Amino acid sequence: MAFDLLQRRNEKFVLWIPGAAQTHAPLLVLGTFAAGSPAVFNPVCTVSLCNSDLLDLWELDPNSITPPLQNNTIYYYYFEITDTSSSNLGTFLVTDPLAYTVDYRVTNSRDEAVQPAAVIRFRDGKLWPCDIDGNEPPPVLIPTQDAIPDNNKVVIYELPTSWARYKTVGGVQVEAGTFTDVLALFDSTTVGDRFSDIPSIAHEAILADLGTNVLELLPAADAKPLDQWGYATAHYFTPDYDLGSSSDLTKLVEFIHGMNISFFTDVVMAFGHDPYGYIAFDQFHLDPNAEASNPDSYQCHSEGMRNGWGGRLWRYIQNTNGYDPQSGKTVNIHPAWSFHQGHLHRWMSDFGVGGLRLDCVNNIGNYDFLRTYKEAAWSLYRSRYPSASDAKFLVIGEELSVPLDLITGGTLNALWNEPFQGRLRAVILGQNVGDNFEWTVRKMANCTLDSDYPFTDGAQVVNYITSHDTEGTGFGGYQKERLYNFLDDNGVIDVERRAKLAFACFLTAVGIPMIFAGEEFCDQMDLPMSSKQSDPVNYERKAEDWRTRVFNFVASLVNLRKNCPALGGNDTQFIHTDKSRGGKIMAWQRGGQDQAPVVIVANFSDEDTPGDQYFVENWPQRNRNDWREVTQNRNVPSEWVGNEPLMHWEAKVYTYWREI
Template sequence: MTSPSTFGYRTVEMYPDIFNLRHANFVLWSPGSPPPISSPYLVIGTADKSPNVFNQIGRYPFVVSHEKTDLWLLDPKSITPPLRDGVYRYWFEIQDTSPERRGTLLVTDPLAYTVDYAVTQGLNDTVQPASVIRFRDGKLWPCNPDGTLPQKLAVPDLASLPSNNHLVIYELPTSWAKVGDDARGVSVDIGTFADVLALFDTTHRGNRFSTTPAVYNGAILAELGINALQLLPAADARSKGEWGYATANYFAPDYNLGSASDLVQLVDKIHSQNIRLFTDVVMAFGHDPYIYIDFEQFHLRPDMERNNPDSYQSHANGQMRDGYGGSSWRYLQSAKSYDPEEGSKDAWTHPSWAFHRMHLTRWMTDFGVDGLRLDSVNNIGSYDFVRSYKERAWELYNARYGRAADPSKFLVIGEELSMPVSMVQQGVLNALWNEPWQGRLRAALLGEQVKREESFEWNVRKLVDCTLDDHGDTNFTDGAQAVNYITSHDIEGWRKERLYNFLQSNNIWDVERRAKLAFALLLTSVGIPMIFAGEEFADQMDRSVDIGKKQTDPVNYSRKNDGGWRKALFGYVANLVKFRTKCPALGEDDTDFFHVDESRGGKIMAWRRGQTGGTKRPVVVIANFSDEDTPGAEYYIPNWPDRNETGWREVSQGREVPAEWVGREPLLRWEAKMYTRWRG
């Protein structure tokens, strides 16, 4: 059955049944029998733009569906006076079911496609944003806050999108910083989807960053050449000035970032540039309306249910789940209720499973998501749910492309710092953030090893080939299973701050040289490289001074052209990004260390990426992890693969290498050089 309430890829067979119900009714699903809530009301009205005033039309009772007793419905055509065609704001009035129980509350529709905080400004903090809907021809339609209908998303050419083993992911907080007037001279959390678009399109100057020269004078990310954009949670979060991990309205784009139309425009643009979209999803805890509507079915407080297995993290030795100021989702409990996905009126369901799989459908069909990053998978507490979510994502991807679906062009990534690689090998996830890679890299940049019992050489070997790294009872077996990064949005802890600040705190002042070495390793190693926004020009932290807390200042793009060395670093990284996304050898896992210079303490090494022989064109990397240049005019490396073949070039400097100098070129301190005979 076709659902006219969505505007994206129209993956009809995957639409949840409740999506169709919501086209004809206001709907509140509250599973369990008898229903845990009684006599909810719809409060509906219109809003004036200036000033933001809510004009209430009325308050109307819901009716329990006779077929589905945990489903509350209200036909908009039954409202008197009759609704005219137009855009409306509404809330559900309910009796609070959370442990605090504050009485009657107005809450957002948990399935709202659009929310509006403007009409709640100046009200009590407990008032949630209004849900937004358009009434037309007797039906309810998802719309932008101004009432316009979002355009249909174009289906990208799958063949043109990059495969997983050639991804370079760019992790971007969809808000960032520019010069401002606060105590540290920085205004934060003011970016929008339109500003992100300006990073890819020279014809768009953005919205709030239209006066930032680095943004309006160019398309930074198009120039950088990344082929996957990972947005930190783009679903609506109430908090401002932070990273957006306090998801409240899972079906709606973040109110502060822009409308659904703004997001569709961004996705269409990056797809036209053969760039995949990843989005971050937070499902361990939430700040959503079900905390108040139906707490016992959807949420729990672990410290109040210590005998409940759902209160504990997976694979974490009895560690309780952490709601980080929100409420943990309840995943082990089931209920006999209406199934909002399949439409069965009396079925056993996991309410939280169904809720999260439904917003997954929304994001994949309406916003063209090409991959997912699941936050804190151990803290979710249920590997069975994570597997179910991953499998639904793959069902939606396969339905989008049909027989043309390519399994190498979709990915579900998990993040968990305890490194449960077994989740990948057991098929719960496709890939995992490789957090130990960051520690190995930063040790290498200081000429150190990570573990006393492990040599510097083996630290570098495991850095270059993540399949060699031991993670308890299992290892990565494929480069597409591991996401490597120099820095991420999470700076909590020792040696996790931005690279610039890390180097300074260790009294390293040749930032450009060490940063280039870091990127040479990131972009030529086995695994999927991920660049945290701003590291490509060595951005620095202005506001985050406590490494025990998460970063509070997003990337400052005004620094991109700030000084000659930052511009040079950006150009260096852009060159290597393009090399990584195109060179066949760097999409392979085959790696061979063929030179370790023991005469220099093992601090000069050379290795091959990719296979040799026939038409194969491997990549050879040589790196100097010491404070000394190689002596003399040449540095000879024995066992150089295909030494007698012609056509070698050095990639980082973009120059040809004469046949007599293959494997003989000198190396500066803390320098890496990359050679290949491949021609892109």
């Protein structure tokens, strides 16, 4: 699918400034780069851009520059603009908002007002996107449709690249991993980059062993901060400078595609730290305090104002007659809508994005935009295949208030299921949330039973035990931290047993399971619980014996969740509640009438079942001799089917389904 503005930038330097009357023509400041300490930007020329025949579009043919540009040369450039927006009147040296590569070495600064240079190669009379080393990565090869998991068989791995290792002398060393470090989690022959000295990264393939079939990176677009997780997006069209190049990301995505693993990315569109804050603020951004009467200043599902969290809120209720970046025609557009659809086109076309997670959708504040963005994403997905399946692509919204009308109204495909986390964490402590204990378990196991949030299908729901929102009391705290810390804070001594119970419930529940990186081996927080932006993933811990046992337990259930048909639908029957033990021993069955069932038997109490046997009533097809217990990978003798004892805080998962 064509996107006019992105095609034009192959032929010319292009700057789109919608609806802003320019008193001075923008200037192209072009130079070359010399590495060193300090690095040097060598100016080549400063040339005025020309107003094209299309309103709002400024262009410059690189072949018109005098003296002529050198063929096959990498150039660094800025735009110098005079911003007429009410908030920022003045002249600024800014990064190209459409830059595919930026380089911070030119300024050696991450200050909000200091812009990195954009990077481009001039070759054969055209402009070619390239990495800072000059490599020109081709678009990611798109996998066959058969290689993409169906939405109801997806298991997401949510990965920040903020990782930790212990220093030799005390303390914790925290650093951002790279795309190559992520690749090392899948490929045992890749030793990693910054974490090549950690055996579990250099010599293992943790995520290949775990078996999740979606990698969801926290925002992979460029953000300036070094010690955060990418939610301060500054350059929407370029992979994060600190994580690696476009070539590195392409290599990672193509490798996991070869493993039938999809690539999802996180996108932040409530606020930005982008160059348009200096180029055309009033067209793209707003200050809600200065526009209290503007509906665009307020969140959806709330009377509260939108929050920029240190960035500039995107302005979505803004009509401008001018150049349409997608069609190339002069029409009435919403500038911010077009900008975000532009980088959507870039990421899906060049990096093979197979699904999206949209951050804080209430704070975006505009359902019409969200619906249009989702539809654009689906159009790009469908353009890949002659007959695209509707069951193999998702646009997911994150909003902890769970605004279900985003699903029922067709605005998004799925939502984070925040109530699941609260219910699961309660039941593994033997507690209930709102309802009695039995109904807390029922609604945890099957989200379609939740009358407050009546989802109709598991593919509409993303469940999680833990997410990257692990911060302290300001965001809920205490119940939000990593599972290990949650259990420790609640006085649980046997973390291994309780963690396995949590994962047995989680990976067999109706809905799409999302594992936050490190939870599969019960990682714990290395830094004080104050911010999701700083707590890293410590893969060194996976080598500890008990954590390895948890990891293997989780991996066995991930494999079942991906492949067993009974876990792909919504059918759930509760077959046993032991009233004699306060309802704290329950069993439920997953799967439809014609499917091999999965039966979960869970003991949410401090007491083992008495004797050598524990009879579970209503067990399906009890007389079969091919039942097995999944987490221990053992066959169950026919006389023990539905009759095995349970230890305290233990869950067992049974089925007679076998992989073909």
